[in-house]
Amino acid sequence: xxxxxxxxxxxxxxxxxxxxxxxWLYVAARGLGQGRRAGLTAVAGICSGYAVHTLLAAxxxxxxxxxxxxxxxxxxxxxxxxxxxxxVRTLLTLRRPGGAVAALEPEPGRAVLRQSxxxxxxxxxxxxxxxxxxxxxxxxxxxxPMGVQLAVLGMLHVLGxxxxxGLLALAAARAGQALTGTPKAARRLTAVSGGLxxxxxxxxxxxx
Numbered sequence: 769x770x771x772x773x774x775x776x777x778x779x780x781x782x783x784x785x786x787x788x789x790x791x792w793l794y795v796a797a798r799g800l801g802q803g804r805r806a807g808l809t810a811v812a813g814i815c816s817g818y819a820v821h822t823l824l825a826a827x828x829x830x831x832x833x834x835x836x837x838x839x840x841x842x843x844x845x846x847x848x849x850x851x852x853x854x855x856v857r858t859l860l861t862l863r864r865p866g867g868a869v870a871a872l873e874p875e876p877g878r879a880v881l882r883q884s885x886x887x888x889x890x891x892x893x894x895x896x897x898x899x900x901x902x903x904x905x906x907x908x909x910x911x912x913p914m915g916v917q918l919a920v921l922g923m924l925h926v927l928g929x930x931x932x933x934g935l936l937a938l939a940a941a942r943a944g945q946a947l948t949g950t951p952k953a954a955r956r957l958t959a960v961s962g963g964l965x966x967x968x969x970x971x972x973x974x975x976x
Contacts, residue, residue: 774924777905781925784897785932791894793967794887795933798880799940800960807937809877810884815930817888822922825898826915846890848969854883855969859962897925 785791791814799807888894902921906914 773905773907774920777902777921778924778928780901782928782932784901785925785928789893790891791888791929791933792936794884795937796940797960797962798884799937800944802880803944804938804941805877806880807941808934809880811930811933811937813881813884814888814933815926816881817885817891818894818922818926818929820885820889821894821898822919822926825902825922826919828915852966852969855962855966859959898922 795807795810795814798810898918902918905921906917908914
């Protein structure tokens with residue numbers, strides 16, 4: 769593995785991160801609905817999830833998942849179901865008195881971190897990145913063990929996610945503040961946040 773290989777991977781990976789997908793929608797939903805702190809916490813959780821993926825890939829579990837194709841659909845269904853639960857919880861707040869205002873108050877940071885980390889861990893597109901893309905940049909038989917190479921590529925991906933999704937979280941939070949001037953607008957924004965989570969679930973379910 770050399771500098772050219774790392775730069776090539778980083779270029780391809782950044783293009784993938786910049787392409788709107790489930791992670792984008794999830795971070796946008798948190799930033800819009802609950803503000804800057806929740807948005808940035810969601811980014812931290814997603815990056816933590818990908819750091820776990822990196823560790824698993826480095827120790828060889830990614831190769832084991834590739835050898836058992838039936839495991840990926842199970843991960844996909846579990847991830848979609850989890851996101852539907854989060855979306856329904858968000859939408860149900862609209863039925864409570866003052867639900868729109870309550871929904872916009874940030875959840876405890878620990879809860880958002882846990883939810884976003886699980887979202888990343890159960891995201892099949894994230895798994896496919898480690899199963900399909902990263903092996904293309906591994907140099908077999910070199911002086912650097914394959915596990916170390918996967919770890920380096922994985923951490924580059926985590927850093928890229930932290931940068932891009934962090935900027936997205938800040939932009940979404942600013943937009944959310946501008947759109948919550950009235951209770952009616954707050955209710956609409958809560959509904960949009962729940963809808964975005966449902967969209968993430970649909971994208972997760974349809975991933976191949």
